[in-house]
Amino acid sequence: MPPLPSPPLLNATLRAVARRYRLPASAAELSGQQAASPATTLALAIEHSRAAMASGETPAAALKDRFIDALAHLIREALRTDAGDPVFQAMVMRHRATHVREYASLSAGADPDRRQVYMAVNAIAHPGRQQRLAPGPQREALARLHASTSASSWSALHDTVRGLLDMPEIASEAPGLARLLDSPALKRLQRLEALEADDLVRQYRELWDRHGPRSGSATASAQGAAARQRGAATEAQAAQALEALAQRLNEAERAQASYRVVTSMRVPASIPATHERxxxxxxAVLLRQLPASDAAPAWEICLLAEAKASVDAATTDLPKLLRGLHLLAHADKDVVYAFETQQGTVRLHGASLSALRTDEASQAGLAGLVLYCCDAPAEARPRLLSAASRMQLLSAQASLEFASDLWEGQPAEAAILAPVWHGLLESPRWRSVLNQYPALWQVRELMVHPDDLLAAIHQAGA
Incomplete structure (x- = not known):
């Protein structure tokens, strides 16, 4: 079946909905409106450079100077002890000190190392196995071994294992104990434990703690639960707005088509394209169905809605969303696909999915197909440098070297930041930063507040 044109009422609603998060298509319009913070200056310099290159021109030397000067100021701001960026300061500390880098590397792999050690100990001294032993030295020894692991004191565990190897009562466990004693995972955990006593490592951990609670802590769990609740609330708002739109469309078209909304729609593995990333x-998805004689008629997609807590979250999500549309467009036009949703299984026409052209989706066509729903307040002065771009700029090797010189009180020349500028213009690794303003503009074009969407639905249906 050929794809159907979008319903007029849907088009009218999408045209009418207020876009409170919108930015000008050209960053040049913002040059005189935004406060000249280092981050804003950087964003504008990057965008002017991108626009020059898109026109076949070489960015002017003045743009390079403006970029490097703004990056130097951004680094100085991030290093301030009173109101700086603890994450960046931790990165600089890691860059400067070999043993802090070692600690960071060991920390990154600590969870699988702990699991490996726990498994090795449980193979020898699981509480269930202890219960099957008669009271006596062997049972007591295995209890000590398990208790040492539970306390997460790796040096104490090492000493306990060495002591147990000398006990004839548990000679049968000697091979497993020897393997545990020589385990690379246990050695790494012991080294991690030893490094935690170092002053610089303690400062490094304090900086990360200022950024947010440690993974696995009660505070982190509480914050995660609160974030999930807010995400669920935003998703519910988006779904409610689409339900109102479906109701209006059903009232307007009656016999011509029927509309429904499904949530948490999962793409089946049978669509022949990579699902990776x-x-x-x-x-939330608005679906349409024409009257049909089939016992189980199929639907087609009219509108896709994604709920996001912030502009940054949506900007980070956009590449994944575009790959998701590319995946759907690989559907076989002669196949009807079963999608699982919160409302049960829905059958979608492959022809309507294959019509989701990704070349159009990456440009103007996306505006009639996708909405980002966000309930965050619109900023009086939108942030033009995305969080991801800012962090990539700060974590560049030249930026860290410049920051290290400042940290140590040495003379620091902004000229050493020139490699960041050249990478921005020449390296594919910097493509997302160079194109960050068009991506930000596109995301904000697609972003609506659920209240504004409901108002537009009522206005279009009046």
Missing amino acids: AKTEWD
């Missing part, structure tokens, strides 16, 4: 679950 693509969006495979859509928050």
Whole structure:
């Protein structure tokens, strides 16, 4: 079946909805409106450079100077002890000190190391196994071994294992104990434990703690639960707005078509394209169905809505969303696909999915197909440098070297930041930073507040 044109009422609604997060298509319009913070100056310099290159021109030397000077100021701001960036300061500390780098590397792999050690100990001294032993030295020894692991004191565990190897009562466990004693995982955990006593490592951990609670802590769990609750609330708002739109469309078209909304729509593995790094679950989807004689008629997608807590979250999500559309467009036009949703299984026409052209989706066509729903307040002065771009700029090797010189009180020349400028213009690794303003503009074009969407639905249906 050929794809159907979008319903007029849907088009009218999308045209009418207020876009409170919108930015000008050209960053040049913002040059005189935004406060000249280092981050804003950087964002504008990057965008002017991108625009020059898109026109076949070489960015002017003045743009390079402006970029390097703004990056130097951004680094100085981030290093301030009173109101700086603890994450960046931790990165600089890691860059400067070999043993802090070692600690950071060991910390990154600590969870699988702990699991490996726990498994090795449980193979020897699981509480269930202890209960099957008669009271006596062997049972007591295995209890001590398990208790040492539970306390997460790796040096104490090492000493306990060495002591147990000398006990004839548990000679049968000697091979397993020897393997545990020589385990690279246990050695790494012991080294990590030893490094935690170092002053610089303690400062490094304090900086990360200022950024947010440690992974696995009660505070982190509480914050995670609160974030999930807010995400669920935003998703519910988006779904409610689409439900109102479906109701209006059903009232307007009656016999011509029927509309419904599904949530948490999962893309089936049977669609013949890579699912890697693509969006495979859509928050809320408006579907349309024509009258048919089939016992189980199929539907087609009219509108996809994704709920996001912030502009930054949506900007980070956009590449994944585009890959998700690319995945859907690989559907076989002669196949009807079963998608699982919160409302049960829905059958979608492959022809309507294959019509989701990704070349159009990456440009104007996306505006009639996708919405980012966000309930965050619109900023009086939108941040033009995305969080991801800012962090990539700060974590560049030249930026860290410049920051290290400042940290140590040495003369620091902004000219050493020139490699960041050249990388921005020449390296594919910097493509997302160079194109960050068009991506930010596109995301904000697609972003609506659920209240504004409901108002536009009522206005269009009046």
